[in-house]
Amino acid sequence: MYNRAEQKQEVKGLIRGHQRFFFILFLPFLLTYIAYNVLANQVSFNSALKVDATNVTTNITSNDAVNYVATFIFIILSSIFLLGAIYTAFNVLRGQDDFQKPLRKSLTFIDDQRLFWGTTWTWILRSILLSLWSLLFIPGFLFMILLPNASGLSLSIAEFIAVFVWLVVKSFAYNQALWVYRDARLENKPVSAYTAIMTSQDIMKGYKVDFLVLQLSFTGWMILVAITSGIVGIYVFPYYYITQVKFYEFVKEQFKQKHTALEVE
Structure with a gap:
């Protein structure tokens, strides 16, 4: 059984x-x-401005273009730094780190090019699969169009709620895919991005509620991060x-034990 309080x-x-x-x-x-947050807020602020002077509008549009590009760059950089830090955390928990040169280790994600591009593709494929699942919202819109009455509205709302819950379930199921792909690569047993996603789905069976509760337990902390513009981060x-x-280490170990027991039987 997963013990959230103990692990935290x-x-x-x-x-x-x-x-x-x-x-x-x-x-x-x-x-x-x-x-990234500063730039994103600036873009939102500029987009909200309503001006009539043509030259002023042009300047704001130009600034927005620069801000959009800069925001995109910061998203990429933050992802690289975050995955580098997470990969180092894996090494720490597995006793494979000496707690030296932390700044250099924040870039470990780009050290292995195959791992870098494989992880990137796994993330993209996971996003594509979730996007495809989101197409299930279409029937809800059709209910609203074809049945413009109380019954149609009720059916639409029920369908939207059901699809939203399903998307949350699938996003949780696919959540461990990046780590599955990394472990397989480092163990010289590389798998495809799709296999990593499906393995993640198997690993998460029976632990989605635990994962949900774990995320909710950080709600207060994340609100503080937002209020302080990231400083308490x-x-x-x-x-x-x-x-x-x-x-991940816990659910992976549970998955291994279950697999071993099945093989013995």
Whole structure:
């Protein structure tokens, strides 16, 4: 059985024992995260402005274009830094790290080009699959169009809720795909992106509710991150993401034990 409270306490103890290491390890991600939020807010603010002067409108549009490009760049950078930090967290939990050179280790995601591109494709394919599942919303819109009455509205709302719940379930099922792909690559047993996603789905069987509760337990922390424009992320991000890594380690071990038991039988 997954013990959320116990695992979170273990993560807190780990961070307390190596505060400097984890602070520097997640610092590049934190800085790019803050920069991204500043730019995103600026774009939203500019988009909300309504002006009549043609030359002023042109300037705002030009600035928005620059901000959009910069925002996209910061999204890529923050993803690279975050995955580098998470990969290092895996090594820490598996006793494969010496707690040295944390800044350099925040870039470990791009050290292995095959792993880099394979992970990227796994993420893209996972997004595509979830997008395809979202097409299930279409019947709800059809109910609204073909049955413009109370019954049609009720059917639409029920369908929307059912599809939303299904999408959450599938997103949880696919959540561990990146880590499955990484482990397979590092163990010299590479798998395809699709296989990693399907394996993640198998691994998460019976643990989706635990995963949901785990995410909800960080709601207060994430609100604080938003309120402080990311500043408290200096503590929250290591705490949150290392806890996610420990969750994966747990469900992976449970999956292995179940597989071993079936083979013995």
